[in-house]
Amino acid sequence: MTSTLFSVLMPTYGGDDLELFEKALNSVFFSELMPDEVIVAVDGPISKKHEDILSTYSLQYSFMKIVKLPTNQGLAMNLNNGLLHCQHEVVIRCDADDYNTPSRFSKLRAEFDVEVKVDVVSSYILEQSQSSKLANAIKRVPLTHIEIKRYAKYRNPINHMAAAYRKSSIINVGGYPDIPFREDYGLWLKMLSHGHRFKNLDEVLVIADTGDEMLKRRSGIKHVAAELKLLRLRRSISKLSIDDYLIFVMRAIVILTPHSSKRLLYFFTRKIT
Secondary structure: OOOOOEEEEEEEEOOOOHHHHHHHHHHHHOOOOOOOEEEEEEEOOOOHHHHHHHHHHHHHOOOEEEEEEOOOOOHHHHHHHHHHHOOOOEEEEOOOOEEEOOOHHHHHHHHHHOOOOOOEEEEEEEEEEOOOOOOOEEEOOOOOHHHHHHHOOOOOOOOHHHOEEEHHHHHHOOOOOOOOOOHHHHHHHHHHHOOOOEEEEEEEEEEEEEOHHHHHHOOOHHHHHHHHHHHHHHHHHOOOOHHHHHHHHHHHHHHHOOHHHHHHHHHHHOEEO
């Protein structure tokens, strides 16, 4: 069987930590399986040092391509633009501040080489805190398509930074919806409603940099507004029940809870290592 060619899609913007960005790039280029193409999608203006890093890597690796949006338009628009530049059907998402394990690409690509079609494949992630009171923790997600579809009613069933997918399947549903902070969750909901198949692998393939600052970034009224946009998307996909509205209220309450309470919830929903 011929092995599937694949693209790596990594978004970046001016606010990224450049030390973590270089570590993320190194984990791409020192993978056990080299990508056939790397697309770095830049969202708006970036610093000279950021530009210099991109220039250094693109000169060293001829299969790395940089595509830019002239102004900052948000993650959804940046990913949609980057996706259009990917030449291959299989696209592996990489974040600009996360470390990809050496075997990640080979294990994900293998899922697209089998005869049983899958449209989205992801995995567990290890959340590491450089800063703080949060211990290292594994974020687990449901494994089978049926479990993922059921879980998606309550929480995001896919670790976005660990995901790989078919480009045509994303294009088929109109790409990432413009819902800040929930663009990936919205995409999965659209794809599930169109019958696309999902799978998660029961192992850690990405190490994510998190901590107290991550929890703080997930707080505030802007995240409640994002939940409301997500609810509207769900309503456009299918008729909602009273349970769906109750879930929205519960998620909004969690967003607005004090930081100390969020930390307790974090420990409850993760497997601490």
